[in-house]
Amino acid sequence: MNSNNKKNNYSFGFTMVELIIIVSVILVLGVAVTIWIDPVVRMGETKDAKRREAVMVLSAAFTDYAHSHKGALPILGEVTTEKKVICNTQSGASLTCDTSTEYCLQIDDPSFFTKNMASLPIDPDKLVDSDTGYYIKKDANDNIIIGSCSYDVSEFYKQPQLRATCDAYGGGYCWYSGGESSASCDVICAANNLTCVSLSHEADNLCLIGDAGSASYTCLSGCSAGTSTQSPSWTTSDTCTYQVGTLSCADANSNNAVCPCQ
Numbered sequence: 708m709n710s711n712n713k714k715n716n717y718s719f720g721f722t723m724v725e726l727i728i729i730v731s732v733i734l735v736l737g738v739a740v741t742i743w744i745d746p747v748v749r750m751g752e753t754k755d756a757k758r759r760e761a762v763m764v765l766s767a768a769f770t771d772y773a774h775s776h777k778g779a780l781p782i783l784g785e786v787t788t789e790k791k792v793i794c795n796t797q798s799g800a801s802l803t804c805d806t807s808t809e810y811c812l813q814i815d816d817p818s819f820f821t822k823n824m825a826s827l828p829i830d831p832d833k834l835v836d837s838d839t840g841y842y843i844k845k846d847a848n849d850n851i852i853i854g855s856c857s858y859d860v861s862e863f864y865k866q867p868q869l870r871a872t873c874d875a876y877g878g879g880y881c882w883y884s885g886g887e888s889s890a891s892c893d894v895i896c897a898a899n900n901l902t903c904v905s906l907s908h909e910a911d912n913l914c915l916i917g918d919a920g921s922a923s924y925t926c927l928s929g930c931s932a933g934t935s936t937q938s939p940s941w942t943t944s945d946t947c948t949y950q951v952g953t954l955s956c957a958d959a960n961s962n963n964a965v966c967p968c969q
Contacts, residue, residue, distance in 0.1 A: 892966035
């Protein structure tokens with residue numbers, strides 16, 4: 708009787724070899740399903756990992772640069788609450804970053820690439836450093852934010868210990884607008900606890916434009932570039948004044964000065 712019961716039990720069960728085969732088949736099927744179902748998610752996670760690393764590297768490089776340049780950033784132009792792409796060269800067109808469409812802010816100090824980072828990181832979905840896919844902006848309290856325009860799984864940005872205290876940036880210096888004041892750049896810079904710098908810049912730099920390749924310039928007050936015979940080499944538009952020649956810090960001017968300070 709007992710012998711028959713054992714035979715019946717074996718006839719309804721699985722041997723150890725059979726169980727191993729079944730478990731192996733289930734595992735293989737599970738791996739196959741994962742490979743076929745999740746490739747997009749897994750690829751997105753890989754891209755986002757690269758974006759996180761790039762944002763961290765950019766944040767560290769900008770922080771190091773600012774600390775050795777009295778708070779100035781190595782870019783050309785104004786940091787606003789809009790997301791502006793960080794670029795090495797300007798393509799001559801506005802770039803879209805999430806919901807913002809702005810001219811990119813190019814690196815305007817060659818020493819940035821010799822002292823802070825070798826080259827700008829480029830987003831996995833981008834090809835050239837004229838549109839890196841990484842942005843800089845400020846929040847309502849002027850705190851700098853650096854982040855990625857694109858993300859597949861989760862948005863990533865970094866807020867380094869930096870504040871956008873300058874009206875704009877260019878050549879590794881802070882630039883300030885004198886507004887309606889007739890003060891010299893010496894006075895304007897001193898009001899910001901900085902010293903005026905004598906520089907020779909092209910009109911696009913002094914106007915702190917967002918697009919070096921365009922005839923439609925934008926600067927601190929949204930002016931348009933033009934020509935002038937004013938002395939000493941000031942150019943005036945409807946809304947702002949900037950210099951097209953060498954800046955002498957001792958020069959006072961009754962127009963709206965745009966001053967480089969350090």
